[in-house]
Amino acid sequence: MPPVSPSVVIVDSTTNPSLTEQILAPVPGNPLASLRRVDHLWRSLREQTRPIPAVVQSHALPLETVEWDVVICGGTLGILVGATLAQQGWRVALLERGTLRGREQEWNISRRELQTFVTLGLLTEAELAQAIATTYNPARISFLGGTEVWVKDVLNIGVDPVYLLATLKQKFLAAGGELFEHTPFQSLMGHPNGVQVQAGDRPFTARLAIDAMGHFSPIVQQARQGRSPDAVCLVVGSCAQGFPANSTGDLIATFTPIQHQCQYFWEAFPARDGRTTYLFTYVDAHPDRPSLETLFNEYLRLLPTYQGVELAQLQFQRALFGVFPAYRQSPLRLEWDRILPVGDSSGGQSPLSFGGFGAMVRHLQRLTSGIQDALQADLLDRRALAALQPYQPNLSVTWLFQQTMSVGIDQQTTPxxxxxxxxxxxxxxxxxxxxxxxxxxxxxxxxxxxxxxxxxxxxxxxxxxxxxxxxxxxxxxxxxxxxxxxxxxxxxxxxxxxxxxxxxxxxxxxxxxxxxxxxxxxxxxxxxxxxxxx
Ligand SMILES: Cc1cc2nc3c(=O)[nH]c(=O)nc-3n(C[C@H](O)[C@H](O)[C@H](O)COP(=O)(O)OP(=O)(O)OC[C@H]3O[C@@H](n4cnc5c(N)ncnc54)[C@H](O)[C@@H]3O)c2cc1C
Structure with missing residues (x-):
């Protein structure tokens, strides 16, 4: 085949209103507005127009009193760490800008990883069974022109985030943890003996601050100083009903060549209220990369071919999308004492993956026993905390795989x-x-x-x-x-x-x-x- 000529203009054949606008308009919760909000963020990453926040500062004098051992900013995965530490007897405050509630869409993970919740005493076996919303088998790996590979028991469990977070919230409160909802983090002052976090309308003092505010945490943005991500995984998709077949899944599948300097990868699996399908692609943050909305149009254009179904046959339950930035300089090393990033903010997951929940669960035992050791030995300076998010060569090698799965904006490749x-x-x-x-x-x-x-x-x-x-x-x-x-x-x-x-x-x-x-x-x-x- 002749080389693909580098052209990134995706000709959006849809007229006004676009396919995305038509399909998303009747879906509850105004997903189009959310898509455009995330797109705005993605554009600011590409154009490097995101302001660099200055939310962390240092003060030479010690705090007079320190109320908590740990203050956790961000509740989604923060509650996993918070509930474990509270059960270990530490004084923990959890600050969440909204209401602490899991999303409707299940998190996919493998069964063996979930046992951590039982091992750590966070869930009973019965609660874990209830947290599992879906199970399917087998899953396919398939690339255009290649032979299909089928596997069992890999990422085939759908965990219900609503139930999981509600149960962990109860455990956290029962163990003496204090939850502050509608309390957005604003700033952090580091002192020699602790930190003072300003959130909502009051200060919180603690020996250690945990940043669990996700990829776009203001602390992370300050630490990264506006550096452009080295790679980005763009994901768009939906959960919908009406598919003719919904008993197996795809872990990764392709059925098109490189188009618009993107290789489109697909993922599909049964969900509690339908079938989830995703289109994802690995790109850099070049200004000419497509918007999420354009990619959503591509997703809707190709979904009928992928799943053998007409769009008109589908009842869309929800739209799903995300922008996952990845930096070679990961996990993130902070230049401040007493702050530890966890979850997406830490940059501790593979650049190939958008399975941040799974990554957190895999590391939960290691991370929480390490935090416990650090608190006990009072080792909370930047060097000691960096040892909790160490260099992992098995993650760093995946950078090359990521590169082989993406195409530069001006790169010549065969389709x-x-x-x-x-x-x-x-x-x-x-x-x-x-x-x-x-x-x-x-x-x-x-x-x-x-x-x-x-x-x-x-x-x-x-x-x-x-x-x-x-x-x-x-x-x-x-x-x-x-x-x-x-x-x-x-x-x-x-x-x-x-x-x-x-x-x-x-x-x-x-x-x-x-x-x-x-x-x-x-x-x-x-x-x-x-x-x-x-
Ligand atoms: C479409 C899609 C599909 C996915 N599928 C999977 C999957 O199948 N399996 C899997 O393992 N992972 C999956 N993930 C990834 C997973 O959802 C994330 O890794 C996980 O949500 C990360 O949690 P987090 O708490 O680190 O960050 P976030 O999810 O970004 O949560 C940050 C938390 O901090 C709070 N917060 C933010 N700013 C502030 C502030 N200023 N003050 C106080 N609180 C604040 C937010 O309200 C939120 O609770 C998926 C993600 C997407 C987008």
């Missing part, structure tokens, strides 16, 4: 380059079996699995590998090689370090703290936190 590469790699992974395929699909990259996959692909599809080099560039490849070698190092070091742990009990608390964090970084950074269930 099926991404499809061919992914079809080849996933076919090889499937050949290597579930222990290789399943962790990868859940954002857990392990050295042995990656090594085997790369070796297989290099032998079986050398042409595809060679095509990647000009696509990603030598600089990115060199950088990637560093992370790959670190991944090997972490994988080898973890079992040795684990044996050494038994002899550290006599160490002073500070040394123990750093040793445990190092051990966690080795385990999670090499994907050894994941135990394959067979």
């Amino acid at each position: 099926n380059q991404i499809n061919d590469l992914l079809a080849g790699i996933f076919q090889d992974m499937a050949g290597l079996g579930d222990p290789v395929l399943k962790p990868f699909l859940q954002d857990v990259v392990q050295f042995p699995a990656l090594f085997q996959t790369l070796a297989q692909t290099a032998i079986r599809h050398p042409r595809l590998v060679l095509q990647v080099i000009p696509q990603v560039g030598v600089l990115s490849l060199t950088e990637w090689l560093g992370h790959y070698l670190n991944l090997a190092r972490y994988a080898a070091l973890y079992p040795i370090a684990q044996r050494f742990l038994r002899s550290t009990q006599a160490f002073p608390p500070q040394m123990q703290y750093y040793f445990r964090r190092w051990l966690d970084a080795l385990a999670y950074g090499s994907g050894q936190d994941y135990e394959h269930e067979g």
Whole structure:
């Protein structure tokens, strides 16, 4: 096939009103207005017109009194950390700008990850069963021109966020946590012995502030100083009724070549009140990238081909969309003491994923026991807190994968380059079996699995590998090689370090703290936190 000529103008064939306007107009909750609000934010990211907030400042004098151990700003995933810390006996205040309530749309996750809630004492087995709104099997991986791969038990559970957050809220309050709804964070003053957060119309003093205000947290924006994200995942979709078939899902699927300098990926799965379908694409923040509304038009244009259904047959329950910025400089290192970002604000998830709930649940035990250690040892300076969000080579290697799944705004590619590469790699992974395929699909990259996959692909599809080099560039490849070698190092070091742990009990608390964090970084950074269930 001839190379795709770089052109990013998506000719929106829809007339006035657009397909998006027509479809979203009758959907309750005015999703079109919300879509346009998020689009405004996306435009400001592309045009770099977002103002840089100055919400964090420092003060040399200590606070006279410190009321809480921890103040958490942002309730959605903040409540997961808040409920755990409150149950451990810490004095916790949770500030939420609105009402603490989960969204209607389920969060998809794998069953094994959910056990954390029971292990941490946050949910009983019965409550966990009630939190699970949907389960389906199997799920497909399919790329244009390739062979389909089917897997079971991967991201096939839909958790009900409304029930989950309401239950955790009860647990939090019962354990003595204090919830302040309609109390938006405004500013934070760091003192030598604590922080003073100004929120709503009152100050909150605490030893530690946790920023759980999401990707666009004002603290994160100040820390990032207006830097443009290195990559963005754009997601649009819906939950609708009326599909002819709704028992299986797609984890990732394509059926078109590269169009408008974007490879469109699709995802679909049964939901409690219909079928969820997403179109997502990996781009940079170039000003010429499409708006979310344009992408929504593309989604509606292609949905009938994807699912074999006419739009007129569907009853749309809700529209879904999001902009997920990712920075190579992740997890975010803050230059201030006593502030810890968690959840989306931390930038601690894979640039390939928009599964921030899953990422948080996977790290919840590590994170909350680390915060507990930090509070106990009073290690709340920036260095000690940075050890709680460590460098993880298995996440950093995924940057290259992200690059192979996206196209630069002026890049020349063959139309099926991404499809061919992914079809080849996933076919090889499937050949290597579930222990290789399943962790990868859940954002857990392990050295042995990656090594085997790369070796297989290099032998079986050398042409595809060679095509990647000009696509990603030598600089990115060199950088990637560093992370790959670190991944090997972490994988080898973890079992040795684990044996050494038994002899550290006599160490002073500070040394123990750093040793445990190092051990966690080795385990999670090499994907050894994941135990394959067979
Ligand atoms: C379309 C879509 C589909 C998704 N699907 C999945 C999925 O299937 N599985 C999965 O694991 N993840 C999924 N995610 C991702 C998941 O929803 C997020 O990772 C998760 O919501 C992140 O939570 P957070 O608390 O870190 O940030 P946010 O969700 O952004 O929440 C931030 C919280 O902070 C509050 N807040 C913000 N500013 C302030 C302020 N100034 N003062 C006080 N409070 C404030 C907000 O009200 C909110 O409660 C999806 C996301 C989208 C958009």
